[in-house]
Amino acid sequence: MTINDLSQWLVDYVAAYPEKYNQIAIWREPIMACAPADDRFLRLKEITVPDHALPEDLLPGANTVVVWFIPFKHHLQMDNTGGKRPALSWGRAYLSTNDMINRIGSAVKDVIEKSGGEAALTPATHNFDKKRMVSLWSHKHLGHLIGLGCYGTNCQLITPAGCSGRMGSLVTNLALGEHPLVAADELCLVKAGKKCGKCITSCPVDALSEDGLDRPLCHARLRENFHLLMAPDGLPDTTSVCAKCQVGMPCSATSPLPVN
Ligand code: SF4
Ligand code: SF4
DSSP: OOHHHHHHHHHHHHHHHHHHTTOOOOBOOOEEEEEESOGGGGGHHHHSOTTOOOHHHHSTTOOEEEEEEEEBOHHHHHHTSSSSSOOHHHHHHHHHHHHHHHHHHHHHHHHHHHTTOOEEOOOSSSOEETTTTEESSOHHHHHHHHTSOEEOTTSSEEBTTBSSEEEEEEEESSOOOOBOSOOOSOOSTTTTTOSOOHHHHHOTTOOEETTEEOHHHHHHHHHHHIIIIIGGGTOOTTOOOOOTTTSSSTTSSSOSSOOO
């Protein structure tokens, strides 16, 4: 098995998914990168939290870390663009994408096991430390370390397919090599010294600045949105959504800067 095989498997899986599971087609073609499970991942404990997991914690004998990004289609991004509150369709997309990511997890594990390897994954959610508001297995940080994208001022990973979508990752004992998609140091306009800051001005609670994200403020807004807009329509407690800083931006559907 090669990374191209795995990437093509994911592209085909996502393309077939809406019809197979009777879902609205809200996903564009996914992209994937990978890297050897080497010392670079020790940095996770410095740049996130000291108890962030390492590849070896998920799978003893881990050889490769694989991270993918599934971008949302334009029509879904447009549904949520403008205004100060999230569209109901955005909340539903969050849930259906979580379901898909969990299904991808089981299916990709099967694919790797059938080719003679082992794989370990974490679920789409539930690896989040609510008290510190940090992920203990951060797909975004992994994606950054292996060259799937670069962090934007909106604290999302800007990839060649933009930042509006969802990520997933796995570790495997297969040796799949080093296959980054991005060589540039920055893909965010502000971080590259150019004019933008649209995500900052689009945040309804001023949680974003060039210095970073006020996590408690953002989290409070997500919970408020759930109680105001998602709970009345019967969506589950996990539907904490906003993403006004991730749609209608120059970095939403593509990278605003060359990736190489
Ligand atoms: S909207 Fe502009 S400043 Fe914000 S992350 Fe995207 S490119 Fe960077
Ligand atoms: S998700 Fe919403 S509240 Fe949080 S930083 Fe983005 S725009 Fe602001």
